[in-house]
Amino acid sequence: MKEQVWFKARVISSHGKHSFVEKEDGTVLEATRKGKKVDLAVGDIVECLQTSPEQVSIQKIEPRRSLLYRSDELRTKPLASNIDQVAVVFATRPSYNPHFIWKAMLAAETADIHILMIRNKTDFTADEALVRPFIEQLKELGAEVVEVSATTDPEGTVKSLEPLFRGKVTLLIGQSGMGKSTILNLLVKDAGQRTQEYSVALNLGKQTTTAVRWFNYEGGAIVDSPGFQEFGLSHLTLNDIMRGMPEIRDRVEYCRFTNCRHLNEPGCAVKTAVDKGEIDPERYAFYKELAEKAIAAEKNNY
Ligand SMILES: Nc1nc2c(ncn2[C@@H]2O[C@H](COP(=O)(O)OP(=O)(O)OP(=O)(O)O)[C@@H](O)[C@H]2O)c(=O)[nH]1
Numbered sequence: 001m002k003e004q005v006w007f008k009a010r011v012i013s014s015h016g017k018h019s020f021v022e023k024e025d026g027t028v029l030e031a032t033r034k035g036k037k038v039d040l041a042v043g044d045i046v047e048c049l050q051t052s053p054e055q056v057s058i059q060k061i062e063p064r065r066s067l068l069y070r071s072d073e074l075r076t077k078p079l080a081s082n083i084d085q086v087a088v089v090f091a092t093r094p095s096y097n098p099h100f101i102w103k104a105m106l107a108a109e110t111a112d113i114h115i116l117m118i119r120n121k122t123d124f125t126a127d128e129a130l131v132r133p134f135i136e137q138l139k140e141l142g143a144e145v146v147e148v149s150a151t152t153d154p155e156g157t158v159k160s161l162e163p164l165f166r167g168k169v170t171l172l173i174g175q176s177g178m179g180k181s182t183i184l185n186l187l188v189k190d191a192g193q194r195t196q197e198y199s200v201a202l203n204l205g206k207q208t209t210t211a212v213r214w215f216n217y218e219g220g221a222i223v224d225s226p227g228f229q230e231f232g233l234s235h236l237t238l239n240d241i242m243r244g245m246p247e248i249r250d251r252v253e254y255c256r257f258t259n260c261r262h263l264n265e266p267g268c269a270v271k272t273a274v275d276k277g278e279i280d281p282e283r284y285a286f287y288k289e290l291a292e293k294a295i296a297a298e299k300n301n302y
């Protein structure tokens with residue numbers, strides 16, 4: 001009879017039926033997940049069965065400490081698990097999308113994960129007036145913000161980021177062009193090359209731009225997500241959204257109705273605060289858009 005070897009490992013990349021797992025001793029193996037739909041997330045700790053020197057099959061996923069979802073036009077699927085913090089890289093050139101950043105905040109908040117904002121390209125000093133109020137607002141909303149200039153001050157960038165990344169598992173995200181790869185490569189010297197090798201090994205070609213990758217870093221890890229479009233928020237309920245936005249959460253108890261949705265209800269403390277200019281109208285519009293989607297989704301489920 002063939003001898004079967006069991007072991008635990010970390011999923012460090014996952015692409016369709018192909019995944020790579022890393023054992024505690026650092027060995028990396030290609031693994032398959034038989035007969036199951038793609039339900040793995042990078043970061044998962046899995047129980048594997050090694051049936052031959054080349055064959056590893058993932059049998060079981062250990063309970064996750066945290067889980068984030070991604071979505072594209074078609075569906076929502078696991079993005080990364082066992083994450084301690086989400087770090088969002090943004091800059092003024094090309095311009096950032098506030099909704100992208102707020103969605104990341106909301107996703108992190110509802111998954112109980114710390115959020116770190118990395119404002120990059122501070123060398124564009126002419127954009128200060130534009131970006132300062134946005135940064136102040138992020139801080140008011142409870143985000144930690146660090147400001148760097150990855151290309152003009154690489155040493156300072158590493159010095160600022162290293163203490164915030166060390167010992168933690170950080171999911172690094174950002175819209176295209178914000179400087180995420182530049183920052184990743186400053187922190188993980190061979191990240192670019194390893195991504196190349198991975199793509200060749202799997203013969204992924206262009207698809208490699210969507211593959212999520214795990215890089216061990218200073219007692220923790222950095223999880224990179226190239227080609228990342230948006231956090232999947234379609235699994236969030238209206239309640240999750242309200243609880244995930246501080247300016248809504250803090251006013252709910254003052255609304256006339258306990259089940260107020262803060263849309264058209266009379267005596268709504270949230271709407272009043274918007275009218276008085278105490279809540280940013282952009283933030284309210286963001287809430288409204290998500291709330292209406294969540295309500296429609298909840299209706300469809302009945
Ligand atoms: N002026 C300035 N340019 C920067 C800075 N950081 C990165 N860049 C430049 O911005 C461009 C985009 O940087 P990348 O690191 O490739 O950006 P990315 O976020 O990984 O973008 P994608 O690869 O599209 O996901 C490059 O030309 C970088 O050299 C910075 O601090 N200041």
Ligand SMILES: [Zn+2]
Pocket residue numbers: 252255256260261262263265267268269270271
């Ligand atoms: Zn209300």
